[in-house]
Amino acid sequence: MSTHGGSRPATGRIRDTVLLGLALVSLTVVSAWSLFIGVSDIGLSDLLRAESSKMLLFVESRVPRLAAILLSGSAMGVVGLIMQSLVRNRFVAPTTAGTVDAASLGLVIATVWFASASVFLKMTIAVIFALAGTALFMALVQRLRYAADIIVVPLIGIMLGGVIQAAATFIALRYDLLQSLSAWTNGDFSGILRGRYELLYLVGAMTVVAYLFANRFTLAGMGRDVAVNLGVNYHRVLYGGMALAASVSAVAVVVVGGIPFLGLVVPNLVTMTMGDNLRRVLPLTAVSGAFFVLVCDIVSRTIRFPYEIPVGTVVGVVGGAIFLVLVLRSRFNAG
Amino acid sequence: MIELSGVTKRYGPNTVVNSVSLTIPGGGVTALVGPNGAGKSSLLSMIGRLLPMDEGEIRVDGLDVSRIAGDVLAKKLSILRQENQVAVRLTVKELVEFGRFPHSRGRLTAEDGRHVEEAIDFLELAEFAGRPIDRLSGGQRQRAFIAMVLCQDTDYVLLDEPLNNLDMRHASQTMGLIRRLATELNKTIVIVLHDINFASYHADRVVAMKDGAIVADGTPREIITGPSMAEIFDLEVPVHSYADRPVAAYFAIGSRHLHGQD
Numbered sequence: 001m002s003t004h005g006g007s008r009p010a011t012g013r014i015r016d017t018v019l020l021g022l023a024l025v026s027l028t029v030v031s032a033w034s035l036f037i038g039v040s041d042i043g044l045s046d047l048l049r050a051e052s053s054k055m056l057l058f059v060e061s062r063v064p065r066l067a068a069i070l071l072s073g074s075a076m077g078v079v080g081l082i083m084q085s086l087v088r089n090r091f092v093a094p095t096t097a098g099t100v101d102a103a104s105l106g107l108v109i110a111t112v113w114f115a116s117a118s119v120f121l122k123m124t125i126a127v128i129f130a131l132a133g134t135a136l137f138m139a140l141v142q143r144l145r146y147a148a149d150i151i152v153v154p155l156i157g158i159m160l161g162g163v164i165q166a167a168a169t170f171i172a173l174r175y176d177l178l179q180s181l182s183a184w185t186n187g188d189f190s191g192i193l194r195g196r197y198e199l200l201y202l203v204g205a206m207t208v209v210a211y212l213f214a215n216r217f218t219l220a221g222m223g224r225d226v227a228v229n230l231g232v233n234y235h236r237v238l239y240g241g242m243a244l245a246a247s248v249s250a251v252a253v254v255v256v257g258g259i260p261f262l263g264l265v266v267p268n269l270v271t272m273t274m275g276d277n278l279r280r281v282l283p284l285t286a287v288s289g290a291f292f293v294l295v296c297d298i299v300s301r302t303i304r305f306p307y308e309i310p311v312g313t314v315v316g317v318v319g320g321a322i323f324l325v326l327v328l329r330s331r332f333n334a335g
Numbered sequence: 336m337i338e339l340s341g342v343t344k345r346y347g348p349n350t351v352v353n354s355v356s357l358t359i360p361g362g363g364v365t366a367l368v369g370p371n372g373a374g375k376s377s378l379l380s381m382i383g384r385l386l387p388m389d390e391g392e393i394r395v396d397g398l399d400v401s402r403i404a405g406d407v408l409a410k411k412l413s414i415l416r417q418e419n420q421v422a423v424r425l426t427v428k429e430l431v432e433f434g435r436f437p438h439s440r441g442r443l444t445a446e447d448g449r450h451v452e453e454a455i456d457f458l459e460l461a462e463f464a465g466r467p468i469d470r471l472s473g474g475q476r477q478r479a480f481i482a483m484v485l486c487q488d489t490d491y492v493l494l495d496e497p498l499n500n501l502d503m504r505h506a507s508q509t510m511g512l513i514r515r516l517a518t519e520l521n522k523t524i525v526i527v528l529h530d531i532n533f534a535s536y537h538a539d540r541v542v543a544m545k546d547g548a549i550v551a552d553g554t555p556r557e558i559i560t561g562p563s564m565a566e567i568f569d570l571e572v573p574v575h576s577y578a579d580r581p582v583a584a585y586f587a588i589g590s591r592h593l594h595g596q597d
Contacts, residue, residue, distance in 0.1 A: 012426070012465065088422065215441035219433060222423050225385050225416045230487070231409025231437040275424040275467060279441065 023287040034298055035062045039306045060194045068192045069297050070290045071200040072252045075207045077289020079245040080263025085221035086241045091154035093263035094249035100258040101161035102133020103250035104184045105168040112175045123254045130250035133164055134242055186312035187257035189297055203251050206244055214278035217241055259312055261319025266292055268326055336360050342391035344377050351377045353547035364517045364524040366534035369544035370568055375527045376495050383414030383493045409437035413484045414493040427479045428464045431455055434486030454486035474505030494526045510537050535559050535580045543567045559583055
């Protein structure tokens with residue numbers, strides 16, 4: 001009996017490793033391919049001959065773009081996963097909890113009133129706004145905790161985001177920043193160059209930190225009573241995790257802009273097959289998030305070649321379609 | 336030993352637990368019984384530091400539960416509430432492994448693995464080990480959560496109506512397992528029970544609460560009598576004897592009233 005019980009999870013572990021390995025191989029292959037897609041035709045032979053102009057483009061634009069995609073895609077997938085676990089609602093993500101809207105409001109305010117500030121200071125202001133917006137969302141959700149319906153929680157977040165976005169739009173309109181605002185709310189990798197994406201390494205570091213706390217996030221997702229019983233400081237994990245998620249989202253908004261549906265669709269696809277043990281699913285979520293954004297970015301670069309459409313638009317269409325299929329097929333097990 | 340002194344809990348103007356003092360020595364099964372709203376679950380939650388108290392002090396082996404670090408207490412005392420989250424998709428084995436969290440912090444050693452296996456075997460869950468808990472029956476899931484708490488390997492185990500929603504077979508099996516935890520593994524069990532007859536047969540001591548206070552405290556034979564049932568539950572209950580234990584025939588009362596035989 002006990003050997004039988006032990007063997008099932010063991011095969012599960014092998015399956016996990018195989019899945020992750022396959023995902024990593026696919027990601028590597030598509031990543032390599034993406035480096036050679038673009039208006040300027042760069043081939044492997046150009047690099048081997050070290051042709052200076054093409055080499056420059058490669059190092060200054062193509063490689064940074066890939067790095068930005070991988071870092072932000074993986075981080076936003078993981079952030080969605082953490083938020084869904086902590087709020088215990090599968091529809092909660094940075095875009096449905098007011099986080100992204102609050103970050104872009106912060107960015108508008110930083111641009112208007114701290115125009116000469118460094119990117120780092122502007123990012124800090126965006127992070128503070130994202131933290132405040134997310135905290136407001138948490139406070140609202142906790143107020144209706146007992147009446148909380150699976151669908152009411154994200155609706156509140158979306159409404160809160162709408163209000164914040166209205167404020168941002170008002171200020172942007174006043175100060176002639178509407179175009180910038182739409183760039184921040186709709187992710188785009190076309191502007192990524194060397195020297196303009198390195199803040200994303202912060203996001204990568206925060207994703208690693210999230211992995212270290214994955215078990216605590218899973219326990220917090222099982223509710224306060226279970227978490228406290230097992231000696232977890234529930235409120236510290238809850239608010240710490242949400243703060244981490246808000247910070248990562250804000251940095252991503254500052255560098256590439258908001259990417260809709262990513263934090264919603266990717267974690268749900270992964271947890272549907274692998275369950276909610278975050279330590280187990282977090283690596284695959286990160287790889288899948290990066291893969292998803294990378295594929296969408298390639299589409300956005302090639303669909304109107306030689307022009308580009310913002311990756312946020314492509315992700316919105318693809319992610320929206322996947323999301324609808326998810327909702328209609330499984331109804332999310334009402335969970 | 337669990338020591339409560341002057342423990343009080345209020346919700347607004349309502350005092351749900353009113354200055355309760357109680358000592359539960361180590362070992363055995365202590366059943367908390369009483370009518371709905373008597374404060375049993377609140378009292379249990381306060382002992383397990385899930386609910387802050389307004390007044391009083393609770394010590395477990397001399398440690399003040401409201402001051403001691405949560406992860407230290409988690410190695411000494413475990414508590415299982417009634418309503419357990421089932422939306423989280425973990426396998427039975429993963430759930431039980433989390434019971435080792437206070438000891439391993441998530442890095443399972445060979446010893447942790449042994450505890451997990453033992454807990455799964457003890458609750459007879461081996462054939463479900465790889466199954467997600469949301470695909471178990473109510474009885475299996477309840478046993479999975481008890482296995483998690485057992486795996487936590489604490490001296491004190493607090494259980495809040497663990498037999499709720501279980502059918503006759505699963506209720507009696509689960510209660511038997513809980514009894515074995517005390518008898519074979521020497522744990523101190525404090526359990527809130529709805530059915531007085533389970534308390535009668537399996538508990539060493541029965542503590543009865545009413546309106547936030549302890550109104551009776553003793554062995555099942557001392558507490559489960561006609562007069563004290565009347566006092567605790569405001570109900571005339573015929574008490575019989577079965578297998579040397581008192582049995583309260585509360586289930587027959589309604590029909591006697593209907594037939595006008597009272």
